[in-house]
Amino acid sequence: MSVITIKDVAARAGVSAKTVSRVINGEAHVRPELRERVERVVAELDYRPNAFARSLSSSRSYLLGLFIDDPVSGYAADVQHGALMRCRERSYHLVVEPVDLAGAGWEGQVRSSIAALRLDGAIIAPPICDEAALTALFAEAGLPMVLVAPGSKALSSGSVSMDDRSAAREMTDYLLGLGHRRIAFIQGPESHRSSVRREDGFRDAMVQAGVAVDENAILRGDFTFRAGLELGERLLAGPDRPTAIFAANDDMALGALITAMKLGIAVPETLSICGFDDAASSRAAWPQLTTIRQPKAEMAGAAVDILVDPQFRKQAGGAQSHLLLPHELIVRGSTARAPAA
Amino acid sequence: MSVITIKDVAARAGVSAKTVSRVINGEAHVRPELRERVERVVAELDYRPNAFARSLSSSRSYLLGLFIDDPVSGYAADVQHGALMRCRERSYHLVVEPVDLAGAGWEGQVRSSIAALRLDGAIIAPPICDEAALTALFAEAGLPMVLVAPGSKALSSGSVSMDDRSAAREMTDYLLGLGHRRIAFIQGPESHRSSVRREDGFRDAMVQAGVAVDENAILRGDFTFRAGLELGERLLAGPDRPTAIFAANDDMALGALITAMKLGIAVPETLSICGFDDAASSRAAWPQLTTIRQPKAEMAGAAVDILVDPQFRKQAGGAQSHLLLPHELIVRGSTARAPAA
DNA sequence: ACAGTTTCTGACATCGATGTCAAATCACAC
DNA sequence: GTGTGATTTGACATCGATGTCAGAAACTGT
Numbered sequence: 137m138s139v140i141t142i143k144d145v146a147a148r149a150g151v152s153a154k155t156v157s158r159v160i161n162g163e164a165h166v167r168p169e170l171r172e173r174v175e176r177v178v179a180e181l182d183y184r185p186n187a188f189a190r191s192l193s194s195s196r197s198y199l200l201g202l203f204i205d206d207p208v209s210g211y212a213a214d215v216q217h218g219a220l221m222r223c224r225e226r227s228y229h230l231v232v233e234p235v236d237l238a239g240a241g242w243e244g245q246v247r248s249s250i251a252a253l254r255l256d257g258a259i260i261a262p263p264i265c266d267e268a269a270l271t272a273l274f275a276e277a278g279l280p281m282v283l284v285a286p287g288s289k290a291l292s293s294g295s296v297s298m299d300d301r302s303a304a305r306e307m308t309d310y311l312l313g314l315g316h317r318r319i320a321f322i323q324g325p326e327s328h329r330s331s332v333r334r335e336d337g338f339r340d341a342m343v344q345a346g347v348a349v350d351e352n353a354i355l356r357g358d359f360t361f362r363a364g365l366e367l368g369e370r371l372l373a374g375p376d377r378p379t380a381i382f383a384a385n386d387d388m389a390l391g392a393l394i395t396a397m398k399l400g401i402a403v404p405e406t407l408s409i410c411g412f413d414d415a416a417s418s419r420a421a422w423p424q425l426t427t428i429r430q431p432k433a434e435m436a437g438a439a440v441d442i443l444v445d446p447q448f449r450k451q452a453g454g455a456q457s458h459l460l461l462p463h464e465l466i467v468r469g470s471t472a473r474a475p476a477a
Numbered sequence: 478m479s480v481i482t483i484k485d486v487a488a489r490a491g492v493s494a495k496t497v498s499r500v501i502n503g504e505a506h507v508r509p510e511l512r513e514r515v516e517r518v519v520a521e522l523d524y525r526p527n528a529f530a531r532s533l534s535s536s537r538s539y540l541l542g543l544f545i546d547d548p549v550s551g552y553a554a555d556v557q558h559g560a561l562m563r564c565r566e567r568s569y570h571l572v573v574e575p576v577d578l579a580g581a582g583w584e585g586q587v588r589s590s591i592a593a594l595r596l597d598g599a600i601i602a603p604p605i606c607d608e609a610a611l612t613a614l615f616a617e618a619g620l621p622m623v624l625v626a627p628g629s630k631a632l633s634s635g636s637v638s639m640d641d642r643s644a645a646r647e648m649t650d651y652l653l654g655l656g657h658r659r660i661a662f663i664q665g666p667e668s669h670r671s672s673v674r675r676e677d678g679f680r681d682a683m684v685q686a687g688v689a690v691d692e693n694a695i696l697r698g699d700f701t702f703r704a705g706l707e708l709g710e711r712l713l714a715g716p717d718r719p720t721a722i723f724a725a726n727d728d729m730a731l732g733a734l735i736t737a738m739k740l741g742i743a744v745p746e747t748l749s750i751c752g753f754d755d756a757a758s759s760r761a762a763w764p765q766l767t768t769i770r771q772p773k774a775e776m777a778g779a780a781v782d783i784l785v786d787p788q789f790r791k792q793a794g795g796a797q798s799h800l801l802l803p804h805e806l807i808v809r810g811s812t813a814r815a816p817a818a
Numbered sequence: 819a820c821a822g823t824t825t826c827t828g829a830c831a832t833c834g835a836t837g838t839c840a841a842a843t844c845a846c847a848c
Numbered sequence: 849g850t851g852t853g854a855t856t857t858g859a860c861a862t863c864g865a866t867g868t869c870a871g872a873a874a875c876t877g878t
Binding site: 182184185186187188189191192195207208209210212213214217220221224229230231232245247248249251252253254331357361387390393394396397398416417419420421422 | 479480511523525526527528529530533534538548549551553554555558561562568570571572573574575577586588589590592593594595650702721728732735739757758760761762763
């Protein structure tokens with residue numbers, strides 16, 4: 137017999153299939169003695185329930201969807217890894233679905249995933265978690281969802297985030313504490329809402345310290361390394377250059393760092409640079425980047441928990457928990473006391 | 478009615494469920510007229526077949542598994558992306574399963590995925606595609622598999638790879654052509670078989686050019702950035718330092734690059750550095766890395782094709798095609814003519 | 819026009835689990 | 849020993865599709 141079914145187990149244990157089912161799913165109302173007998177047979181035969189049959193009858197899929205904009209980015213990889221590990225612990229599986237909001241037909245793609253896979257829940261990564269048209273699709277299907285680091289909490293979904301604003305404030309305070317006054321800020325794309333919060337935090341700290349914000353030193357990039365290169369050049373080529381650059385993500389900070397090198401500006405002696413994310417690449421540069429550790433994997437793991445835990449799942453209309461995870465300021469070699477001049 | 482089933486479509490089109498099924502699956506033996514009618518109703522109702530029911534009855538899951546060692550790496554991300562896109566085109570789904578060969582219990586995990594998900598096929602990424610104990614598990618389950626860039630072709634599985642040896646030879650020839658003679662090679666871990674091929678290619682070129690290989694300048698790293706830092710230091714700190722360093726992957730090349738910077742060695746003027754992979758990070762450094770573009774996404778896509786195409790699937794014992802995809806030498810700023818001295 | 823093919827089509831069983839519900843068993847008090 | 853209520857257990861229907869197979873319809877060629 138190539139595949140072992142629940143009936144085989146039942147026959148061998150001398151009970152009904154239903155009882156075996158009860159044991160497997162840890163339901164109550166099974167005499168300990170029987171339970172043990174069934175468990176032994178399950179182990180003996182190395183029986184594994186067929187997920188499809190189970191899904192079909194229970195209308196639970198044991199599948200979570202991770203919807204993500206750019207699955208190639210390091211950010212995505214960290215989120216995915218966190219989700220994957222937690223899924224594994226809870227014997228769920230993860231289906232990764234790229235969503236290209238720029239391309240046509242993404243709605244159909246998403247609809248199709250929802251309808252065909254009968255996902256038990258959706259995890260939506262930034263920046264697409266801020267896209268109302270997307271979340272509406274899930275809401276419409278009554279699919280519980282958890283947003284990872286959304287710009288704002290939605291009513292119809294759970295969320296897991298960090299406090300971007302406070303984190304940015306801490307970083308700015310740290311720079312101010314090092315004596316920096318001319319601090320440039322490289323902002324992320326407007327569509328990435330949580331990144332907007334970072335600018336808020338930056339301004340908070342500056343205002344509170346009574347330091348004027350130079351609006352010409354607040355630039356907007358698209359989170360890419362290339363943007364960091366170009367905006368870095370814009371900031372550093374002219375006169376009155378800043379003594380510190382704070383970029384809203386690591387890739388852009390790295391771009392600025394490389395530009396500084398090209399221009400022969402010493403980092404951190406003459407210029408401090410810091411990022412945000414603690415991407416893998418932030419350690420793959422020299423000097424290594426001072427940055428904010430964003431708990432990406434932890435957020436994803438928590439998202440899985442919210443979707444899987446019965447206490448959350450029961451909430452009609454989906455999981456509605458909102459978790460805030462702690463971040464951490466990581467000081468590395470790219471920042472130092474402001475130059476004396 | 479919240480969920481539309483095949484019966485709804487059948488009723489509305491005035492045919493049997495089986496006929497609808499035929500239309501959906503593009504089977505022959507349906508009168509064009511009926512086919513069209515059914516298609517119209519499917520579109521009208523926006524019907525999507527339930528994947529579980531389908532899987533249960535057809536014992537095909539429309540699911541492919543991607544088994545990967547370290548899902549966080551950039552390499553993994555590229556492979557995954559390639560597989561994902563192709564899956565989407567062919568309306569398959571991808572389940573990513575991390576396999577930690579170092580940890581205990583990975584066998585059980587994999588077995589469980591195979592048994593519970595009834596995958597239609599497995600894509601196995603390097604370096605674990607070279608692990609006989611792992612592939613044996615799939616073979617045992619009769620699950621078709623395709624290895625991505627394996628060290629050697631197995632009989633029981635398909636494979637998709639690039640010619641690592643030739644690629645390394647080309648790179649070495651290129652360095653030799655620039656006048657370099659003292660060329661160091663940073664090798665990858667022994668377990669990563671295809672990387673061993675890169676050393677072969679390096680030696681081929683050196684021997685063919687009649688240049689002696691300095692065995693002290695062939696070091697072994699573990700593919701990490703950190704290894705590149707340390708081995709780079711070992712190569713560059715002493716006397717007789719090489720004029721070029723060829724690393725078996727980009728992360729290590731990057732490490733070496735940073736070390737050179739720390740030591741104040743000008744790249745590429747005094748030292749040329751090149752990598753292998755064309756990882757995203759190879760462009761996020763300055764100077765940008767000369768490297769070999771490995772067709773990662775294409776390989777993964779081809780793996781999907783092999784597993785999905787009926788012509789391959791029919792082969793008893795699994796897909797056994799072996800594809801070789803072209804690579805490309807990408808010259809960027811990190812290499813230059815050897816210094817005159 | 820008719821037997822012999824070939825091409826369509828649908829009735830029904832089936833995949834392997836879980837939900838429902840009623841029957842069987844047990845525990846305890848009187 | 850019997851009645852009451854709680855706990856265990858299993859028979860059977862069900863989820864939504866596809867596989868099988870037999871019958872109906874449409875073509876052959878003579």
